[in-house]
Structure formats: structure tokens, C-alpha cells
Amino acid sequence: MNRFLIPAGVFVALAGILYVGVVHSPNKSTMQSALLGKAAPKFSLPVLGEPSRTLNSTELAGRPWVLNVWATWCGACREEHAALVDIARAQQVPIVGLDWRDEDDAAQQWLAELGNPYAVVAVDREGRTAINFGVYGAPETFFIDAGGHVQYRHVGAMTPEVWQREFVARLPRAGLP
Amino acid sequence: MIPELGHFALILALLLAGAQAFFGIAGAARGDARWQAAVRPAVAGQFVLISTAIGALVYAFVSFDFSVAYVENNSNSALPTFYRVAALWGAHEGSLLLWVWILSLWTLAVAMASRNLPVTLASRVLGVLGFVSFGFLIFTLATSNPFERILPAPADGRDLNPVLQDPALAIHPPILYTGYVGFAVAFAFACAAMLEGKLDASWARWTRPWTTAAWSFLSVGIALGSWWAYYELGWGGYWFWDPVENASFMPWLVGTALIHSLAATEKRGLFKSWTLLLAILAFSLSLLGTFLVRSGVLVLVHSFAADPTRGLFILGFLIIVIGGALTLYAWRAPLLKSQAGFEGTAREAFLLYNNIFLVLAALIVFIGTLAPLINDALGLPSISVGGQWFTRLFPLVILPLVALVAIGIHAGWKRGQLSVNRHRIIIGLGIALVVGLSVVFGAYGPGKWLTPVGVVLGVWIIVSSLFDPIDRLRRKLSLPRAIIGMTLAHIGLGVCVVAISTVESYTIERDVPIGVGETVALGRYAYRFESIQPVEGPNYDGVRGEVTVLRDGQPIAIMHPEKRNYWVQRSTMTEAGIHSRWNMNLFAALGEDLGGGRWSLRAQIRPLIDYVWLAAGLMALGGMLAASDRRYRALAAAQAGVTGTAQAPAT
Numbered sequence: 168m169n170r171f172l173i174p175a176g177v178f179v180a181l182a183g184i185l186y187v188g189v190v191h192s193p194n195k196s197t198m199q200s201a202l203l204g205k206a207a208p209k210f211s212l213p214v215l216g217e218p219s220r221t222l223n224s225t226e227l228a229g230r231p232w233v234l235n236v237w238a239t240w241c242g243a244c245r246e247e248h249a250a251l252v253d254i255a256r257a258q259q260v261p262i263v264g265l266d267w268r269d270e271d272d273a274a275q276q277w278l279a280e281l282g283n284p285y286a287v288v289a290v291d292r293e294g295r296t297a298i299n300f301g302v303y304g305a306p307e308t309f310f311i312d313a314g315g316h317v318q319y320r321h322v323g324a325m326t327p328e329v330w331q332r333e334f335v336a337r338l339p340r341a342g343l344p
Numbered sequence: 345m346i347p348e349l350g351h352f353a354l355i356l357a358l359l360l361a362g363a364q365a366f367f368g369i370a371g372a373a374r375g376d377a378r379w380q381a382a383v384r385p386a387v388a389g390q391f392v393l394i395s396t397a398i399g400a401l402v403y404a405f406v407s408f409d410f411s412v413a414y415v416e417n418n419s420n421s422a423l424p425t426f427y428r429v430a431a432l433w434g435a436h437e438g439s440l441l442l443w444v445w446i447l448s449l450w451t452l453a454v455a456m457a458s459r460n461l462p463v464t465l466a467s468r469v470l471g472v473l474g475f476v477s478f479g480f481l482i483f484t485l486a487t488s489n490p491f492e493r494i495l496p497a498p499a500d501g502r503d504l505n506p507v508l509q510d511p512a513l514a515i516h517p518p519i520l521y522t523g524y525v526g527f528a529v530a531f532a533f534a535c536a537a538m539l540e541g542k543l544d545a546s547w548a549r550w551t552r553p554w555t556t557a558a559w560s561f562l563s564v565g566i567a568l569g570s571w572w573a574y575y576e577l578g579w580g581g582y583w584f585w586d587p588v589e590n591a592s593f594m595p596w597l598v599g600t601a602l603i604h605s606l607a608a609t610e611k612r613g614l615f616k617s618w619t620l621l622l623a624i625l626a627f628s629l630s631l632l633g634t635f636l637v638r639s640g641v642l643v644l645v646h647s648f649a650a651d652p653t654r655g656l657f658i659l660g661f662l663i664i665v666i667g668g669a670l671t672l673y674a675w676r677a678p679l680l681k682s683q684a685g686f687e688g689t690a691r692e693a694f695l696l697y698n699n700i701f702l703v704l705a706a707l708i709v710f711i712g713t714l715a716p717l718i719n720d721a722l723g724l725p726s727i728s729v730g731g732q733w734f735t736r737l738f739p740l741v742i743l744p745l746v747a748l749v750a751i752g753i754h755a756g757w758k759r760g761q762l763s764v765n766r767h768r769i770i771i772g773l774g775i776a777l778v779v780g781l782s783v784v785f786g787a788y789g790p791g792k793w794l795t796p797v798g799v800v801l802g803v804w805i806i807v808s809s810l811f812d813p814i815d816r817l818r819r820k821l822s823l824p825r826a827i828i829g830m831t832l833a834h835i836g837l838g839v840c841v842v843a844i845s846t847v848e849s850y851t852i853e854r855d856v857p858i859g860v861g862e863t864v865a866l867g868r869y870a871y872r873f874e875s876i877q878p879v880e881g882p883n884y885d886g887v888r889g890e891v892t893v894l895r896d897g898q899p900i901a902i903m904h905p906e907k908r909n910y911w912v913q914r915s916t917m918t919e920a921g922i923h924s925r926w927n928m929n930l931f932a933a934l935g936e937d938l939g940g941g942r943w944s945l946r947a948q949i950r951p952l953i954d955y956v957w958l959a960a961g962l963m964a965l966g967g968m969l970a971a972s973d974r975r976y977r978a979l980a981a982a983q984a985g986v987t988g989t990a991q992a993p994a995t
Contacts, residue, residue, distance in 0.1 A: 171677045174621060175670035178628075182663050184718050186656075242416045242498040305502075 202317040207234075207309070208299035215266055215288035216275055222263075222289045227311075231338060233262045234309040235285070235325070236297055238269040239277045241305040247324035248281050254330050255284035260338060264288035267297045267305055310334050347412050350400025351491040354441075357393035357448075358485060360386045361478040368471020372464040372539070380467040387455040387470055390477065391448040398445050401438065401490055405431055411497030414438060414490040420503035420912050422883035430514035431504040437490035442518060443634065444480045446525045451477065454529055454554070461550060468536035469529075476528050479661045487657055503883065503912035512572040520565030520592055524630040526558020527595060530602065531627035534620045535669055538676040543620070548610035551623070553971040555606060556829075559599045560967030566592050567960030575920045580853065580931050580948045582956050585734040590713040591633035594706050598626045601702040603967075608695045611757060612684050615692075617677035618699070624673060628666045629706070634658070689762045694752030701745035708737045739794055743801060746841055749834065750776075750804040754811070768811045776804035784846075788951070791849025798845025805838035829970030836962030843955035853948045857938055863894070864947050870894040871932055871947050874902075884908040886916075889943070891932045893923055905945075907934045929953045 202208075207224065214220040235251065237244040255262055264285035266274045271290060278288070291297050300309060310319040310333070319333050364386035371379030401414070405428045410416040418434040433442045451473045458466040484490070508514060533551040537543040569589060570582050583589065602622040608614045686692040712733045750772065754765035762769070780800035784791070809831045816823050852866045863872045874890040886908035893901040903921030910917065920933040928951040935944030 169674060169678070171617065172674040174624075175667065175674050178666055178670050182659065182667070184714075185659055185662075240499050241502065242410070242413060242494040245494065245498070 202301060202309075203320065204316060204318070206315050207311045207317050208296065210289065210291075210296040210299070212265075212289035212291055212296060215264070215271060215278075215290050222287055224315075227261075227263065228315050229313055231260050231310070231312050232286075233260055233334065234265055234300070234311060235262055236265045236267050236300070236302050236305050236307045236309075238267045238305050239273040240269065243324045244306045245281075247306055247326070248284070250325050250327055250330070251284040252282040253327065254325070255286075259335060261286035265296060265300075266290050267302070268292065268294045308334075310337055312337075312340075346400050347404050347409065347491045347493070350397040350404075351489065353393040353396040353400070354481065354485060354491075357390050357397065357444075358478065358481040360390040360393065361474050361481055364390065364474030365471050365478050366474075368467045368469075368474055369539070370471075372467040372471065375464070377463070380463055383467050383470045383474075384455050386474065387448075387451050390474075391452045394441075394445045394448045397491075398432070398441060401432055401441065402429055404491075405429060408501075409497075410499070410501045411493050411495060412490075413492045413494045416494060416498050416501045418504050419501040420883060421500050422911070423501075423504055423509075424882050426511075427504055427509050427514060430508070433517045434504045434508050437484070437488040439517060439521075440480065440484045440488050441490055443521055443525060444477055444484065446518070446521050447473070447477050447480065447528060450522075450525055450529055454532075458550075465536050465540060465547075468539050469532045472532035472535045473528060476532075476665065479665065483657055483661060501912075503910065506884070506908070506910035506917050507576070509883075509910070509917075510572060510576050512568050513576065516565060516568040516572060519561055519568060523558050523560075523562025523565050524592070524595065524633060526554065526561055527599060527623075527627040527630045529554040529558065530623040531669070534623035535672060537680075538620065538669075538672045541676055541679055543609075543616050543680045545610050545613060548606050548619070549976070552603070552606050552610060553973075553976045555599065555623075555626075556603055556967045556971040559596070559603055560964040560971065562592065562596050562599060563960050563964040563967065566596060567957045567964075570960075571957050574953070575922055575931075576917065580920070580933065580946060580950070582847070582953055585709075585712065587713050590709050591629075594709050594713075595626050595629040595633060597702050597706040597709065598622055598629055601699045601706075602626050604695045604698050604702075608692050612686070612692055614682045614684055614686070615696070615699075616680040616682050617673075620673060620677055620680070622699070622703075624666065624669045628662070628669075629710075631658075631662055631665065684758070686757075687759050689755060690759055691752065691755040691757045694748060694755050697748050698745065698752065701741050701748070704741045705738065705745070708734065708741065739798075742841075743794075743797060746798075746801045746805060746837070749837065750801065750808045753805075753808045753834065768808070772804055772807040772811070775807045776800050779803050780842075788846065788850045795845045795849040799842050802838045802841030802843075802845065805841065806835050809834035809838070824973055824975070825969045826973040826975065829966040829968070829973070831966070832969065833963045833966030836959045836966060839955050839962060840959035843952040843959060846952045847950050847956070851948060851950045853946070855935065855944060855946050857942050858945045859940075859942045864945065866947055866949050868896055869930065869949060870897075871903075871930075871945070872899075873943070873945065876941075876943065879906065879908075881908065883912065884910045884917075887934070887937075889921070889932075889934055889945075891921055891945075893930050901930070903930070903932050905932045905934045924954055927951060 209224045211221055211223045214222050237248075251262065262285050264287070266288050268291065274288070274290075278285075289296070294302075300307075306324060308321045308325055309317055312318050318337055321329055321333060364383055367379045367382040367386065370376075371383065401412075403409075404412045404415045405419055406425065408415075408419070408421055410419075414435070414437050415431075418431045418438070419428055423431065432438045451470065454473065455466075455470055458469065461469075530551055533547065533554070537547050566589070569592065573584065573586075573589075574580065574582050602619065602625075605615050605619045605622055609616055609619045751762070751769055754768050755762055756764075777800055780803045781796060783803075784796045784799050813823060813827060813831050816827070854864060854866060856864045858864060858873045860873055860875055863870050870893075872892040872894060874892055876887050876889045879886055879888040886906055888904055888906045891903045891905065892899050893903060901923040903923050905921035906919040908917045908919065918933050920931055922932075923930040928949055931946075931948040931950060933946040935946055937943055
């Protein structure tokens with residue numbers, strides 16, 4: 168055999184491994200979250216549009232739910248909004264919005280214009296709750312099971328594919344109501 | 345409008361890159377003078393167009409155009425102007441744009457300096473560079489367009505990753521990329537030589553300065569990254585064997601081997617196919633570095649998220665470029681026979697040993713970096729190769745290499761004649777033993793057993809590399825830049841080995857909980873935690889501690905470690921307080937707020953750590969001097985008058 172072929176041979180083997188690595192590498196928007204498998208942080212926040220009402224995270228216990236962190240100043244949130252509205256229409260699981268460091272008026276106007284996918288929107292004006300969830304930047308979406316444990320964290324815009332693959336797929340094991 | 349202009353310029357640049365690749369390679373193959381004449385204008389046009397694109401993106405950043413998605417993602421109205429410009433390469437899309445721009449800059453430089461090369465060789469070199477540029481431009485436009493809009497425009501942006509809001513890291517990517525991309529020139533020369541089926545001394549002489557210059561940039565880039573990690577990540581080390589660091593270190597190791605192998609190819613017509621292989625390898629590892637960091641194959645401290653389409657695209661590109669070059673190699677390299685033989689103690693032999701050890705070192709880094717990935721791909725449990733893999737194996741190949749350098753410097757070409765220089769070897773080793781051992785045991789006391797070995801070998805290299813220049817000065821011979829450069833780079837290596845051996849053994853580190861007014865002792869030094877105050881910057885707030893450094897009880901310096909919260913991304917960054925003395929660094933970083941006015945403090949003393957970066961600076965300076973040697977300039981000047989297919993005069 169031609170010894171000058173050896174480098175090419177080694178490269179072919181390596182490229183194969185890299186190919187498998189790229190195709191099978193876990194979704195990179197799954198950022199490591201210290202919260203995975205742990206209890207979701209508790210919060211008690213005012214509800215958007217109903218200033219007298221407070222949403223307490225304990226009210227959400229007992230069934231799986233999804234927390235979507237968004238804000239009107241966030242471009243990718245606008246990008247994912249239509250997908251969220253579609254997802255909400257299927258009514259598989261309640262989506263709780265966390266309006267992060269935002270203006271209430273702007274947020275209400277946004278929902279009026281673009282549609283409201285949220286079962287309820289909690290207002291996190293100072294961003295404390297978002298910090299407790301380890302939010303890196305909006306949008307982020309968390310899947311919380313019936314036992315109140317964070318099962319999944321998606322960083323970046325939600326898409327129907329991610330929703331099917333990572334969220335709907337987790338429903339059967341999350342303790343449906 | 346301006347961003348669309350940038351986008352359009354990028355598309356035109358792609359077309360020109362295609363033309364450059366086609367006319368360069370096909371024109372040379374057909375020997376068509378008109379086709380080949382089209383190559384240089386394409387290079388110039390491409391440079392202008394990519395510069396326009398860069399300018400458009402900078403304009404979007406500076407003018408707060410948050411309707412551009414990339415600007416929105418990486419900037420904010422509170423971000424200072426300097427970082428708004430640096431935000432250009434703050435994430436994937438802009439980094440790629442920077443990559444192709446630097447490539448177009450290198451290509452332009454080659455086009456201007458290669459007027460005197462044989463026409464077909466120059467066309468082929470530029471054609472291969474155009475091909476690489478074409479691939480990267482198509483990748484940018486198809487998967488990572490930095491000019492994409494979001495409408496309606498958001499009111500404000502999501503800010504630059506706070507990790508990057510630091511002067512050293514802000515200038516680190518352009519310099520590192522200049523090094524990475526510079527190896528594309530060596531790669532193009534290698535491919536051109538294989539297409540020509542001819543590789544002679546003048547080919548090596550043309551290739552050398554480009555390779556050395558790229559290597560110098562890479563050295564600076566790596567050192568800057570390491571320096572940044574030292575004071576910004578708050579861990580207090582200078583090298584973590586993190587995959588991103590390794591990704592830049594591998595091409596550096598292979599590039600170092602290439603520089604030395606090219607010397608033998610030029611002077612003695614040796615190692616021809618090996619030199620070609622190294623040139624291909626150095627650029628492949630640069631591409632792999634881009635790939636590892638950019639595709640998200642490995643999730644790392646500072647690699648940013650990406651999606652698999654990009655990974656697959658880069659992989660496809662790697663297969664075409666590297667696979668193509670290696671196929672060409674398998675086909676053409678056997679034609680290139682080396683002419684001369686040499687003795688086992690000749691300079692050629694030492695360069696060969698140097699190459700073997702450097703490539704082994706690169707292999708160790710390669711395996712350590714890719715093992716987790718390979719395991720993953722083969723379905724084995726995910727593993728992470730710890731620092732141990734590197735710290736155990738690396739000295740095993742580097743220390744013999746260092747010893748061989750100290751001896752090999754004295755070897756002559758062809759016949760070693762080491763016996764003639766025997767006294768230099770013995771005197772050098774003697775000085776090294778005396779100085780090294782007295783420094784280690786006199787100043788520091790016993791440490792790891794490798795430390796005295798490392799220090800002695802490091803000093804030995806420094807002393808050895810001084811013999812020849814001093815001898816030349818004494819004999820009133822000229823001292824060309826190539827010799828000064830080589831000497832500086834070898835001294836840099838010696839300094840680096842000494843510094844690393846010392847810092848590995850005699851670092852004092854303590855992580856302690858500390859309250860205001862309390863003191864932590866570190867040998868004869870002590871840190872007193874004086875106060876902690878809130879601070880506010882343009883786009884962050886945080887706390888700033890004040891730490892007094894005491895030496896034998898006397899205050900000698902004040903340090904201000906900080907901990908910052910960047911508002912928009914809500915992330916915390918540390919800024920270490922560092923007091924630099926000539927022989928050590930005193931380092932303090934704030935850890936967690938323990939409540940009740942108490943903080944955890946990371947207190948360290950690292951001897952000679954600054955010399956690790958200084959060493960990289962020496963190597964880079966040496967490389968630059970060598971690359972600008974009169975020989976290469978004279979070569980260009982001598983041929984300036986001669987046009988067409990003039991051959992290099994044999995100087």
C-alpha cells in the first residue's frame with residue numbers, strides 16, 4: 168500500500184467520527200441548567216392585566232406546566248411568538264408567561280396584537296424570579312412536571328420541532344392531570 | 345439600507361472568490377495567460393467587498409441599529425463604543441465575517457508580494473486561497489448571515505456576552521484568527537506545489553516568511569487568551585487544557601514543526617513530502633479549531649451555541665478541503681523526492697527529532713481534546729479527559745524536546761560536527777546546572793521533581809541560543825534578522841519552560857472565607873481585606889473589594905478585585921485584583937458573598953507567571969523578525985524588475 172495514502176485514510180476515519188458527533192450531539196440549545204431534576208424556584212408575582220391578583224407558584228403544582236420567559240424588548244421572543252400561539256391552541260399543557268423586566272403597557276399591547284398563548288402571565292419587573300431560574304437571556308422555556316421539578320430547559324426561540332421533541336415527548340412521564 | 349449593502353457586497357465577494365478559484369486553478373492548468381491575469385483583480389475586488397461588508401456591520405453596531413438581528417443579539421444601548429465595535433466578533437456570524445475578511449487580507453498580501461513568483465505557481469496559490477474563501481463565504485451567507493433583519497425593530501439589544509467585555513478578549517479573536525487563517529497561505533503553497541508537481545528551495549523560501557508570520561500571530565493570540573482567562577475567569581491559572589485553548593494550541597504545535605521542517609527543505613532539499621503534510625495539517629487543525637469552537641460539537645466555557653446544520657456544513661467543507669488536499673498528497677507527494685542524506689547528529693536530524701516530538705505533543709492534545717467526542721460518537725459513556733491526561737503526558741514529550749533543542753542548536757548542517765562544538769554544549773549545561781539548581785533550591789526550596797529538571801533545561805536553552813549570536817558579534821560578522829529572530833524565539837522557549845516549571849511547583853493558593861479587617865497569610869505575604877464597596881459601570885453594577893498586600897507585615901500594595909453583574913444578560917463576572925512584581929504575581933479574586941459582610945476570597949501567589957506570556961511575546965517577536973529578514977525582502981526586490989516567469993536567484 169502507498170504510504171502516502173495513510174494521512175487520507177486517517178482523515179476519512181476521523182471525518183466519520185466527527186459526522187456521527189455532529190448528528191448525534193445533543194441539542195446545543197439545551198444549556199446545562201443547575202435546576203434540571205430539581206424543584207422549580209418558588210415565586211409569587213403580580214398577574215399581567217389584573218393588578219390585584221397575585222400568582223403563586225404553588226397554585227401551579229399538581230400538573231405539568233411550561234414557563235416561558237419573554238419580554239417585549241426581546242427580538243427572538245417576537246420570532247417565537249407565533250409558534251407559541253399555535254402550540255397553545257392545542258391545549259396540551261398550560262403555558263405560563265414570565266414577563267421579564269418589561270413595561271406592563273407594552274406587554275399588554277403586544278399580547279393584544281400578536282395573540283396571547285399564555286394561561287396566565289406573571290410580571291417579573293425586577294427580574295428576581297428569572298435570576299432564580301438561572302435565565303441567561305430571553306426567550307427561555309422551562310418544562311416543569313406535576314411534582315414541581317424542572318425537567319427541561321430550552322434556550323432561544325421555541326419552534327414546533329423543539330416543542331414536539333422536547334416538551335410533548337416529556338408529557339407522558341410528567342404526570343398528566 | 346446600509347446592512348443590505350453589506351449583504352450584497354458579501355454576495356458579490358462570493359462570486360469573485362469563485363472566479364478567483366476557477367481562473368487561478370484552471371488558468372494555471374491550461375496555461376492560459378488571460379485567465380491567470382484575472383486572478384489578482386478578483387483578489388483586490390474581494391478584499392474591497394468584504395471590507396465593505398465589515399464596514400456595514402460596524403456601522404450597524406455603532407449606530408445602534410437593533411433591527412439587525414446580530415446587533416440586537418450582541419449589543420445594547422448602554423454598551424461602550426469600543427465594545428460595540430468589538431461586538432462584531434462577539435458571536436458566530438460576525439466571527440465568520442472576520443475570518444473571511446482576514447483571509448482576504450492575507451490573500452491580498454500574497455497577491456501583492458507574489459508578482460515575482462512563477463505565474464502559474466502564484467495563480468495556483470491564489471486560486472486555492474480563493475477556494476477556501478469561497479467555502480467560508482457560502483457558509484456565512486447560507487447559514488450564518490450577520491445582516492439578517494428583525495422587523496419591527498426591538499427597542500434595545502440583548503447586550504454583548506459579558507465574558508467578552510474585556511480589552512484582552514476583545515482583541516484576542518482578530519489576532520488568533522490572523523494566526524489561524526495565516527496557515528491558509530502555507531496550505532495554499534503546499535497545494536500549489538503538489539499541483540505543479542515541483543517543490544524546490546525557492547518554493548520553501550517563499551513559503552517560510554508567511555508561515556512564520558502566521559505562527560507569530562497565533563503565539564500572541566494564544567497568550568492573550570491565556571492572560572485573559574487568568575484575570576477574568578477568576579480561577580487564577582494560565583492554562584486549563586480547555587478544548588478551545590487546545591484548538592488553538594494544536595495548529596501552533598504543528599506550525600512550529602512546519603517552520604523547522606521548512607528550514608530543512610529550503611537549505612537541504614529534505615523532508616519535502618513531510619513539509620507538505622505538515623502544511624496541510626497545520627491548516628486542517630486551524631479549520632478544526634474553527635469547527636470545534638463554532639459547531640457546538642463540544643460544549644465549552646466560551647463556545648457559543650449553534651445548530652447542527654452549521655456543523656454539517658463545516659464538516660462537508662472540511663472533507664472537501666482537507667480530504668481533497670490529502671488525496672492530492674497521496675497522488676503527488678511520491679513524485680517529490682528528497683535529494684540529500686545526513687548524519688544522525690546533523691542539524692537535519694535534530695530538526696527531524698524536533699518534528700517528531702512536536703507532532704507527538706500535538707497528537708496528545710488532539711486525543712485529549714477529541715476523546716470525549718469520539719466516545720460520544722461510538723456510543724460509549726460520555727467521558728471528560730481531565731487535566732491529568734495532559735499534565736502527565738505533555739512533559740514526557742516536551743522535556744526531551746527541550747533537551748534536544750539545547751543540543752541541536754550547536755549542530756551544523758549535513759554533518760553534525762557536534763564534537764567541534766562540544767565545549768559549548770558542556771559549558772552551556774554547566775551554566776544551566778549552576779544557575780538552574782541554585783535558583784530552584786536557593787530561592788524556592790524543594791518542589792515537584794520535574795521542576796529542577798525543567799528549570800535547568802530552560803536555562804540551558806537560553807544559554808545555548810546565545811553562543812552563536814555572541815560568537816558572530818565577536819567575530820564582527822553580520823547578525824541578520826533571521827538569526828536574531830531565531831535566537832529570541834528559542835530564548836522565549838527557554839523562558840517559558842523555566843516559568844512554567846516554577847509556577848507549577850511554587851504557587852501558593854488559598855480559598856478562604858474572610859470578613860472586613862481580617863488577614864490571610866500566604867508565606868511571607870499576607871492579604872488584609874479592607875473594605876467592600878458597591879460600584880457601577882456603564883452597563884453593570886457590582887462590588888469592589890479593597891485588599892492590602894502586606895510583606896513581612898508592611899503594606900506594599902493595594903488590589904481591587906471586583907465582582908460585576910451585567911444588567912442585560914444578568915451574568916456575573918469577576919475581575920481579579922492583581923499586583924504584579926518582577927518575580928511573582930499576587931492575585932486576589934472575590935468569590936461568593938457569604939452574608940454578614942463575609943466573602944470567600946481566592947488568594948494566590950504565582951511566581952514568574954508573567955514570564956509565561958512574556959515568553960510568548962518573545963517567540964512572536966522572534967518570528968516577526970525572522971519573517972522580515974533581508975533575505976526575503978531582497979528576494980522580492982531582486983525580482984521586482986524581472987517580470988513573468990523569472991526564477992528565484994539562488995542566494
